[in-house]
Amino acid sequence: AEPGKTVQVEQTRIQHLEGHQQQLNDRVSRYQQELQGMGTQALEEEIGSIRNQLSEVDNEVAELGQQLQATQQQISQSREHNENIVEALNGSRSDLQSQQGRLSSLEALQEDALGKGESAVSDWLDQNGLKDAKRLAETLDVEQRWQTAVETVLGFHLQAVSVDEAGNLGQALAGLDKGAIGIIERGAVKNSSTRDLATSLAQFVRSDWSLDSLLAGIYTADSIDQALSLRGQLQAHESIVTAEGVWLGPNWMRMTRNTDEQAGVLQREAEIRDTEKRIAELTARVDDLQQQLDAGRDALHAHERSRDETQASLDAANRQHAEYKSTLGSRETALEQMRSRSQQIETQLGELHGQLEQDSSAVQEARARLQEAEAAAAKLDAERAQLQQRRDI
Structure with a gap:
């Protein structure tokens, strides 16, 4: 091929390669900016904080569950205790009524006697x-x-x-x-x-x-x-x-x-x-049992109020647990996606750097061929000039 044509070809090749390099560098720059903007450290810290909060709520839920179970047991014991007192109270009242009836009969007989x-x-x-x-x-x-x-x-x-x-x-x-x-x-x-x-x-x-x-x-x-x-x-x-x-x-x-x-x-x-x-x-027995029953009912009501309060706290803790769990899941998903995207970008960057190296080598080779072609063209021009001078003489 003529050196002049070769020069044009290599110059065009170099321009094309340099343009391609610029495109690759632009893509590398965008990927690097995307990596910098990901901020995985902040997300990891947030996830760590949520996990700590979730652990605290787990402990609270477990503690409240134990309290609720203990209170339910107290309620069952109180109810059984009150039922026993009611049974004893009814029995004593029945005995009292029987004795009062017997006394009335005895007194009536005695009055007549x-x-x-x-x-x-x-x-x-x-x-x-x-x-x-x-x-x-x-x-x-x-x-x-x-x-x-x-x-x-x-x-x-x-x-x-x-x-x-x-x-x-x-x-x-x-x-x-x-x-x-x-x-x-x-x-x-x-x-x-x-x-x-x-x-x-x-x-x-x-x-x-x-x-x-x-x-x-x-x-x-x-x-x-x-x-x-x-x-x-x-x-x-x-x-x-x-x-x-x-x-x-x-x-x-x-x-x-x-x-x-x-x-x-x-x-x-x-x-x-x-x-x-x-x-x-x-009578004293009935009064005492009635006092015990009143106290037992008060204790039962107190246990039931405590149960309701504990249940409300447990429900709130479970809701908080669900919120933390949901938030943690979304944050972990986001982190996983971010890490996956980061790996993809790293892979892309690796490929881009490989392409840049190839383009750089191709540019160097093209420049070398360009220099050779330019040298050949210059030599050819010099030879043509000498021939022209000879013709002119």
């Missing part, structure tokens, strides 16, 4: 300020074995009312038109000594009232045979009684078997006292 139902007697007692006075039977505490004996001996006296001074009622007794009434003074009676013949009946009776005038000289025997053996030693004012109610005097005997409501007055009075005591115990 003690003559409290007689209107004429009640009116007389009311008129003389003795309406609330206790009857003798209501004040006695008799050993159970000797109750029948005491009832046999005291008889109608069990209905007697107690007063401090009976003398001022003497005239008033005449105003009783119907019925029967007994009056007994509280004070002790003089000259009421008892011999050592046998155990006196008074030793089996406890009372705030003086019973000397009613029980003095009355002895006890463990059997009818013992009573009969002692009968001959009795003085005119003395007597002896068995636990079954067989009552013997020096020259008389008596046996009473009451079949009406007057029978068992002392036993019934003892039952009334036991029932009243049981009612008092049950």
Whole structure:
């Protein structure tokens, strides 16, 4: 090829290669700017911060979950405790109602047995300020074995009312038109000594009232045979009684078997006292159980409020956890995409640098060929000039 044409070809090639190099350098510059603008460090720091926050929320969720479980257990225990108290309370109330009903029945029977139902007697007692006075039977505490004996001996006296001074009622007794009434003074009676013949009946009776005038000289025997053996030693004012109610005097005997409501007055009075005591115990028990139930319900409500508050906190923590989890996922995805893009750019840059090196080598080779062509063209021009000079000569 002619050197001149070769020069033009190589110059065109060099211009093309340099233009291509410029394009490659522009692409390299854009890729490098994109890499610099990615800022993976800031994103990595943000991801680290989110992970720390997520870990804290995880711990909070676990702690709140344990608190909620413990509170639920407390609620279950409180409910079971309250149910047991309710069961015990209902049982005690039922027992209390039963005892109150029994007491009402016993008191009704006792009122009839003690003559409290007689209107004429009640009116007389009311008129003389003795309406609330206790009857003798209501004040006695008799050993159970000797109750029948005491009832046999005291008889109608069990209905007697107690007063401090009976003398001022003497005239008033005449105003009783119907019925029967007994009056007994509280004070002790003089000259009421008892011999050592046998155990006196008074030793089996406890009372705030003086019973000397009613029980003095009355002895006890463990059997009818013992009573009969002692009968001959009795003085005119003395007597002896068995636990079954067989009552013997020096020259008389008596046996009473009451079949009406007057029978068992002392036993019934003892039952009334036991029932009243049981009612008092049950009333205290009911009150105590009610207080326990009220306290248990308050505790249950407190546990339920604590559960609701803990549940609300747990729900909020779970929502926060979900938000952090979502944010972390998006940030990690962005970081992964950024790293993937960075790798792509690095690959592209590597390829561009390779192309630039190839273009640079091609430019160098083209320049070398250009120089050779230019030198050849110059030589050719010189030769042509010499030939022309020769022709001109």
